Amino acid sequence: MPVDAPLQGLTVLERGWLSSNNILLHGAPGEGAVLVDSGHCVHAAQTLALVDHARQGETLRLLVNTHLHSDHCGGNARLQQAHAVPVRVPPGQAEAARAWDETALSYQPTGQRCERFAVHGVLQPGTALTVGSAIWQVIAAPGHDPHSVMLFEPEQGVLLSADALWENGFGVVFPELEGESAFDDVAAVLDLIERLPVRRVVPGHGAAFGDVKTALQRARQRLAAFRADPARHARHAAKVLVKYHLMEVGRQRHADLLRWAEATPLMASTQQTARDRGSLPDWSEQLVAELLASGALRQVDDWVLDA
Structure with missing residues (x-):
């Protein structure tokens, strides 16, 4: 065909x-x-x-x-x-x-x-x-x-x-x-x-x-x-979860987005798989920053928006 x-x-x-x-x-x-x-x-x-x-x-x-x-x-x-x-x-x-x-x-x-x-x-x-x-x-x-x-x-x-x-x-x-x-x-x-x-x-x-x-x-x-690097997959997955959440809600205040990440059980288990030893809020903040830098998300004042 x-x-x-x-x-x-x-x-x-x-x-x-x-x-x-x-x-x-x-x-x-x-x-x-x-x-x-x-x-x-x-x-x-x-x-x-x-x-x-x-x-x-x-x-x-x-x-x-x-x-x-x-x-x-x-x-x-x-x-x-x-x-x-x-x-x-x-x-x-x-x-x-x-x-x-x-x-x-x-x-x-x-x-x-x-x-x-x-x-x-x-x-x-x-x-x-x-x-x-x-x-x-x-x-x-x-x-x-x-x-x-x-x-x-x-x-x-x-x-x-x-x-x-x-x-x-x-x-x-x-x-x-x-x-x-x-x-x-x-x-x-x-x-x-x-x-x-x-x-x-x-x-x-x-x-x-x-x-x-x-x-x-x-x-x-x-x-x-x-x-070869399961932590790479886990980090990718965590970004997908954050991006998908923003697609679902459209926009969310930055602080509320971090609270959502902290309250979402799979984010915590994904952080463990990624072998990140920091706090979940700090790790989530890093992920959001990387998504903003890549253009996958955007921020207006204290609102994070799907891009």
Whole structure:
């Protein structure tokens, strides 16, 4: 498939970095469409409008999540309110979602928001999701998140990779921040992707791409650097947490941002992984200063703003 060839049977709603991409899989006439991932709750109204436009009159029969980080399932509740759509999630997170255990679901440790939604079933690795004439294979993809899955459609060679592979890397390897080994999982998933006859990747963030070989090379180089220096990965992850928080809230007073960092459990465990021996407020101040210097954030008076 040429890189610029249109993808058949699906619509990719490419979003910014606060919200994951949303992929609408179109069914046969009368069957209804399936949505893969729903973005962040801050963008839920926009997600609903985009999905309703992309449906072109199709019913929305199912919503599935590749994993339950807040940027991939934050629109679930709004879509359920509008369409009473059932939701299927990876099996490792189904019970936590049904009980709405915000610690197990990562929202409390990361200091992020997500609106509660109902779970109706699981997206089991090793099974298939049929939408129209397309048969999407459900593939386990641990690493970034231990419960994450990808979807692969072999006829077109399309992989919905979530955060396992981006054009320029992959998502933060969250288990590593809590002392659990997961870099090997990342490597194994990259090897698995290489073995599949993938011709086009639709990542969880960023544009679809066709040069899979080069993307895998970049991802492996990044992984090798993190393996050689886990503290580097931890420091990168901490900056991602701060940046993501500012994307979520838009702006915050500098002192309140530091208080947020001090109250966020994953920031403390990430500091330990980074082997920083200072106080958490001092470390957080350093991270904010570096994000400001790089232009990732900006400051106006005592307000820190997303850039």
